[in-house]
Amino acid sequence: MAALGETLKAGLTEPLGELGVDVETVDVQKAGRRHIVRIIVDRDGGLDLDLIAAVSRRASELLDEPPLADELPGPFVLEVTSPGVDRPLTETRHWRRALTRLVEATLADGSTVVGRVTSVPDDDSVVLSTDSGDRTIARADVQRAVVQVEFNRADAAALVVEEDASAEEPEEEAVDDDGQE
Numbered sequence: 001m002a003a004l005g006e007t008l009k010a011g012l013t014e015p016l017g018e019l020g021v022d023v024e025t026v027d028v029q030k031a032g033r034r035h036i037v038r039i040i041v042d043r044d045g046g047l048d049l050d051l052i053a054a055v056s057r058r059a060s061e062l063l064d065e066p067p068l069a070d071e072l073p074g075p076f077v078l079e080v081t082s083p084g085v086d087r088p089l090t091e092t093r094h095w096r097r098a099l100t101r102l103v104e105a106t107l108a109d110g111s112t113v114v115g116r117v118t119s120v121p122d123d124d125s126v127v128l129s130t131d132s133g134d135r136t137i138a139r140a141d142v143q144r145a146v147v148q149v150e151f152n153r154a155d156a157a158a159l160v161v162e163e164d165a166s167a168e169e170p171e172e173e174a175v176d177d178d179g180q181e
Helices: 002-017 049-064 092-097 154-167
Strands: 022-031 034-042 076-081 102-107 112-122 125-130 133-138 142-147
Touching: 002 022, 002 034, 002 049, 034 049, 049 076, 092 112, 112 133
Parallel strands: 034 076
Antiparallel strands: 022 034, 102 112, 102 142, 112 125, 125 133
């Protein structure tokens, strides 16, 4: 089924790219007499439900017409989703989309680096802010890297504090010239 997934991905990548998304993977599994086609898409700035719905409609059209319909005979269930937090960071765009996120990277020498992605200066390196300072890592040295789940992200907490502070500011009351409201 992996070969079928790659064939479908090749046929879906360009048309779905016109909607502004990157097709990360297409997974096809057999479920009885049906196939389950799972398309994972992403884009800079994230996805919203309207875009997922548009991608789903377009993918369905493409899978129902030749040449892709010839590759996937019979009924299928289509799932369009975004990548989970456990997706490995393997492409430059993955690292770019992880800016400000906490990442754990296992390096070729067996060491592990945990830090916040501060920049992706080029296709070959990434800069992590660690407890011991900024560290530039060659992407070729990274065996595996994943975003860490943070329930209380520092920058999210700062945003909440700023919103709370602005909500508590008293409104000015209009007063006319003779001191009455």
